[in-house]
Amino acid sequence: MMRARRALAGAALAAALAAPFALLAQSETPRSLELEDGKRIEYTLRTHPAEAHRVKPATVLAPTSALDAARLLNLHLSTGDIEEAALLSNSPRRRFEVLQDYRRSIGDDEFRRVFAEYFDPKNKLLGEIVIGPHSLLVWTQTATRTIAGQFFVKMDDGRYLVDDIPNSTRASLRQVLQAYRAGKIPQ
Numbered sequence: 001m002m003r004a005r006r007a008l009a010g011a012a013l014a015a016a017l018a019a020p021f022a023l024l025a026q027s028e029t030p031r032s033l034e035l036e037d038g039k040r041i042e043y044t045l046r047t048h049p050a051e052a053h054r055v056k057p058a059t060v061l062a063p064t065s066a067l068d069a070a071r072l073l074n075l076h077l078s079t080g081d082i083e084e085a086a087l088l089s090n091s092p093r094r095r096f097e098v099l100q101d102y103r104r105s106i107g108d109d110e111f112r113r114v115f116a117e118y119f120d121p122k123n124k125l126l127g128e129i130v131i132g133p134h135s136l137l138v139w140t141q142t143a144t145r146t147i148a149g150q151f152f153v154k155m156d157d158g159r160y161l162v163d164d165i166p167n168s169t170r171a172s173l174r175q176v177l178q179a180y181r182a183g184k185i186p187q
Contacts, residue, residue, distance in 0.1 A: 026128075033179055041172045046128035046135075053118060053125045053139070062159075063088060066128055066135035066152040069160035070118070073150070077115035080108055090153060091164035117143055126187055129176050134163060136173040138180050140187065149177040 026046050033041045048067060055061070055071050063069035069088060076085040082099040089095035103111040117123065122142040129136040133154040141148050151163040151170055163170055179185045 028130075033176055033185070035175065041175060042131070043172075043176060044130040046130055048125055048128065050124070051121070053123065054121065055119060063161065064158065066137055066150075066154075066160045067125070069152050069162070070137050070150050073162060074115050074118040078112050078119070080112050089162040089164045090155070095162060095164050117141060126180065129173055131169050131172060134167075134169045134173060135160070136177060138177060147177070147181045149174075149180075 026048050029045045029047075031043055031045045033043070035041065052067060053071070055075055061068055061072040061075065063072055073085055073088050076082075076088070077099070080103070082096060082103065085099060086092045086096035106114070118139065120142065124140045124142075126138040126140060126147070129138060135152045135154070137150045137152070139148045139150070140146075151173060152160045153163040154160050176185070180187070
């Protein structure tokens with residue numbers, strides 16, 4: 001009887017410890033997109049849980065995945081901290097200039113609001129499109145009724161940074177984003 005209780009208690013503890021990891025679970029599906037010119041883009045679609053884009057209180061964020069890099073980036077931008085946000089780019093000086101120009105054009109309050117919207121529970125992360133070390137996070141933005149994309153690249157040290165350097169893989173990911181926007185890839 002005592003062994004059965006211990007076994008049951010052990011199973012309950014294991015389930016309780018595993019629950020937070022289940023929230024992080026994702027699925028990966030190989031996909032391809034056929035372009036009008038007959039070329040194909042081969043990629044992997046990673047799906048994440050519905051609330052994956054939200055920042056949890058007391059969570060320490062680090063750019064160890066494209067999603068965590070996006071959370072950290074959007075957190076910095078939602079507070080107006082363009083310096084820290086720019087450091088999350090593989091071209092930080094250029095990223096800083098672009099963010100600074102954008103903030104000047106729309107004002108500080110609107111700038112923070114735009115990036116805070118990524119955390120809105122009505123928005124949805126449709127998926128992460130992966131080609132090699134490059135990732136594209138595809139979002140539905142409920143307030144603006146648009147599909148947005150954020151490009152990331154995994155660096156040799158394991159960090160994910162905003163992919164601000166033009167390259168052929170990023171161009172392919174942009175074509176996948178355009179297919180989402182055109183309704184060629186179901187949401």
